[in-house]
Amino acid sequence: MSLADVAQAVSSIQTWLDDPPGEAVVRQCVVLRLLQAAGFDIWNPAEVVPEETNATGNRADFLIRRGEGKFALEIKGMGVTVGPREYQQAATYAVNEGSRWAIVTNGRVWVVIDEHLPGKWEDRVALKIEMGQGDSFTTDFFGLLDAEVWAQDAFAAAVDNVRQRQQQRRDEARIRREKRPVVEQTQAEFEIGTFEKAAEAAVKMGRITEAERDVLLGKTHQASPIHNVLSIKLYYSAYGGKAEARFDPSSGHLTVLAGSQAVLQVKDYAEGIRREREQLLESGILAQEGKFLVFQRDYECKTPSRAAGIVSGGSKNGWDVWKDAEGRPAQHYRPK
Numbered sequence: 074m075s076l077a078d079v080a081q082a083v084s085s086i087q088t089w090l091d092d093p094p095g096e097a098v099v100r101q102c103v104v105l106r107l108l109q110a111a112g113f114d115i116w117n118p119a120e121v122v123p124e125e126t127n128a129t130g131n132r133a134d135f136l137i138r139r140g141e142g143k144f145a146l147e148i149k150g151m152g153v154t155v156g157p158r159e160y161q162q163a164a165t166y167a168v169n170e171g172s173r174w175a176i177v178t179n180g181r182v183w184v185v186i187d188e189h190l191p192g193k194w195e196d197r198v199a200l201k202i203e204m205g206q207g208d209s210f211t212t213d214f215f216g217l218l219d220a221e222v223w224a225q226d227a228f229a230a231a232v233d234n235v236r237q238r239q240q241q242r243r244d245e246a247r248i249r250r251e252k253r254p255v256v257e258q259t260q261a262e263f264e265i266g267t268f269e270k271a272a273e274a275a276v277k278m279g280r281i282t283e284a285e286r287d288v289l290l291g292k293t294h295q296a297s298p299i300h301n302v303l304s305i306k307l308y309y310s311a312y313g314g315k316a317e318a319r320f321d322p323s324s325g326h327l328t329v330l331a332g333s334q335a336v337l338q339v340k341d342y343a344e345g346i347r348r349e350r351e352q353l354l355e356s357g358i359l360a361q362e363g364k365f366l367v368f369q370r371d372y373e374c375k376t377p378s379r380a381a382g383i384v385s386g387g388s389k390n391g392w393d394v395w396k397d398a399e400g401r402p403a404q405h406y407r408p409k
Contacts, residue, residue, distance in 0.1 A: 075215075079211050081110070082107055083107070083210065090181075093150065096148060096149055099178075103180035104146070104180060107214065108137070119138065120138055131169055133167070136166070142222070142225070142226045142228055143170065144174040144176055144228070145166045145175040146175070146177075146178070147177045151179045153179050155178070155182065157195050161194045163175035163176070168188050173189050174228055175188070184198055187232070209239075209242060216231055217235055219231075229398055248288045252289060255281055256271050259275045272289055306318070306320075307327070307377075307397055311335075311336055318380060318395060320406060322407070326373055326375055327379075331368050332368065334365040335366040335384045336386045337366060337386075338386050339387070340386055343387050343388060349383060354366070357369055377394075378391035381394050381395060
């Protein structure tokens with residue numbers, strides 16, 4: 074199954090959502106259909122376990138298992154506003170089954186509960202997505218519920234990816250709302266023929282930034298949903314410096330993110346690392362800031378070890394030193 078399958082399912086579902094359906098219809102015609110489109114075997118009771126009461130007496134509508142990952146799924150009718158009571162019910166079941174994740178949905182709104190978050194049940198909401206918000210729901214849903222994400226136990230990274238996409242959409246909406254009038258004023262003030270030329274002029278005048286211009290002209294970079302889904306956020310601390318990266322299990326490539334710190338000194342034996350760092354400094358990708366070299370923009374490396382060497386100034390096994398938020402090394406996600 075694929076993103077296209079999810080898009081087709083969402084489109085079909087929305088054709089008959091004139092009146093909010095009850096829980097039974099949501100379960101059969103919305104939830105199970107979307108799970109199947111995302112790649113889950115809904116006919117396999119070992120993968121999609123229905124209404125099983127565990128040893129503690131807790132029950133969820135489904136326990137979903139795929140590879141290394143699993144989550145509890147609680148379903149309500151579309152007319153129901155889900156809240157703390159439903160969050161607690163699903164999360165308690167998930168924890169008793171050895172999972173930090175629960176999802177509560179009324180078919181339209183999908184709420185991700187993270188048991189690792191502190192506070193009240195409503196404070197443990199890690200993410201919400203809602204059908205009816207255009208293509209963004211389809212992309213976000215597949216980003217979260219792609220069966221292969223669960224097979225790789227990569228849901229924490231998937232949540233982070235979707236959260237970033239949501240923030241990007243909010244930022245771009247704000248830019249269009251606030252900066253379009255600035256460009257239109259520039260266009261009228263200087264009698265510029267096109268909006269595009271007016272945007273370029275506004276950049277030169279310092280009225281908007283280049284990034285804001287790109288948003289207004291529709292030139293922002295949108296990474297492939299598949300790439301985003303299967304990228305893992307990893308961390309590495311070397312001699313007081315902190316680095317973050319995105320690892321793509323499909324290619325084995327690791328991209329060190331802008332703002333990451335690299336130590337100043339290079340080991341005497343690491344001549345190759347020294348030459349690469351010099352090139353990065355000359356190109357402006359690295360710049361010295363205080364006690365560290367700091368990545369000014371993202372930098373893709375073909376292996377985690379190469380990235381670790383640039384960050385640490387010496388030879389390192391990147392498969393061991395780069396780790397996710399749960400402490401699992403990059404080796405955990407290494408292509409088979």
